[in-house]
Amino acid sequence: MQIHLNGTPKTITTESMTVARLLQELGIPAASVVVELNKTIIQPDCYAASSLQNNDQVELIRFVGGG
Numbered sequence: 001m002q003i004h005l006n007g008t009p010k011t012i013t014t015e016s017m018t019v020a021r022l023l024q025e026l027g028i029p030a031a032s033v034v035v036e037l038n039k040t041i042i043q044p045d046c047y048a049a050s051s052l053q054n055n056d057q058v059e060l061i062r063f064v065g066g067g
Contacts, residue, residue: 004057012052020047034061
C-alpha cells in the first residue's frame with residue numbers, strides 16, 4: 001500500500017495499518033502530534049480505529065515550543 005506522508009510517498013508493507021500503528025513505527029509519541037488524514041483532523045482517541053487505505057494523505061503536525 002502506498003500513502004503520502006507529509007507530501008512524500010511512503011510504502012506501507014503491513015496489511016492493516018492504523019494511524020496509531022504508523023505513529024508507533026515512526027517512533028512518534030501520539031501526544032506530540034496532530035494527525036490530519038485526507039484533510040480531516042483525527043482525534044487522538046480515534047488513532048487506533050483509523051485505518052489507512054491506499055493513496056491516503058497523512059499530515060503529521062508536530063508541536064514546537066520555544067520563545
